[in-house]
Amino acid sequence: MSTPRTVIVTGGGSGIGAATARRFAADGATVFCADIDREAAARVAAEIGESGGRAEALRCDVTDESSVAGMVARVTEATGRIDCVAANAGAMVEGGILALDLEDWRRALDVNATGAFLTARATLPELVKTSGALVFTASTVGLAGMKGVAAYSAAKGAVVALTRQLAADFAAEGVRVNAVAPGAVRTPLSESQFRARATDEADLERLLSGVIQRYPLSRWGRAEEIAEAIHFLGTDRASWITGHIMPIEGGLLQTR
Ligand SMILES: NC(=O)c1ccc[n+]([C@@H]2O[C@H](COP(=O)([O-])OP(=O)(O)OC[C@H]3O[C@@H](n4cnc5c(N)ncnc54)[C@H](O)[C@@H]3O)[C@@H](O)[C@H]2O)c1
Helix, strand or coil: CCCCEEEECCCCCCCCHHHHHHHHHCCCCEEEECCHHHHHHHHHHHHHHHHHCCEEEEEECCCCHHHHHHHHHHHHHHHHCCCCCEEEECCCCCHHEEEEEEEHHHHHHHHHHHHCCCCHHHHHHHHHHHCCCEEEEECCCCCCCCCEEEHHHHHHHHHHHHHHHHHHHHHHCCCCCCCCEEECCHHHHHHHHHHHCCCCHHHHHHHHHHHHHHCCCCCCCCHHHHHHHHHHCCCCCHHCCCCCCEEEEECCCCCC
């Protein structure tokens, strides 16, 4: 298997993105951790460097066209190529439709869907040159309904449709486009949902353990388990897989 030489991970400063950056770096890739939180990305890049890998931190806001263009310019200037992009940056926006105002809706679509669009549009010309791979981070809520996340799930549904569409559009150019659809993975994103409601740490743990009761494998997912799938889809181990949405969710959707 040949390892992608240059990899961009958006949202690479935390959670699933940080684990993905570590996974590719462990394989010898040069990884660019791109995050709106530059310091978080720098911590991940430094940690990768300390363990013998190659990583650079970039500040990038995926909702901002010029910021995304700057990310691509820096990566191509540094390495001359992009082999794999994990378009992973995202943010939870909670609320059922009657609780959401237009600003919430726009925020959910902006970071999760427009961010995926801008990242894909800016990097695909480079991925065509390397016959590379693009992997989005969607969500189980883009595939099946869940109470109380109307805007977030609509945005992740857009990512699912974009994955299939870009796979069709770029297959002839040798670029594979896939997505992972994680269930509940314990990261700052998922914890923040419950932290706002919890009265103290014990209450937080009680709320968190309530979530996994719906999961056949009856535990939270780990960021590393999602990173492993992103790595698989982003390397030529998955050389005949494109347009695929891979649920990774402890059996949640498969056993209803
Ligand atoms: N944690 C889960 O349970 C879960 C489940 C399904 C899908 N996801 C998706 O996985 C992805 C990663 O989430 P996570 O759980 O690791 O969350 P996280 O909060 O730990 O990490 C998300 C990272 O994205 C960055 N980010 C946010 N907005 C950005 C922007 N505009 N530009 C660039 N970077 C930005 C944040 O700074 C953060 O470092 C997201 O797309 C999320 O929707 C997470």
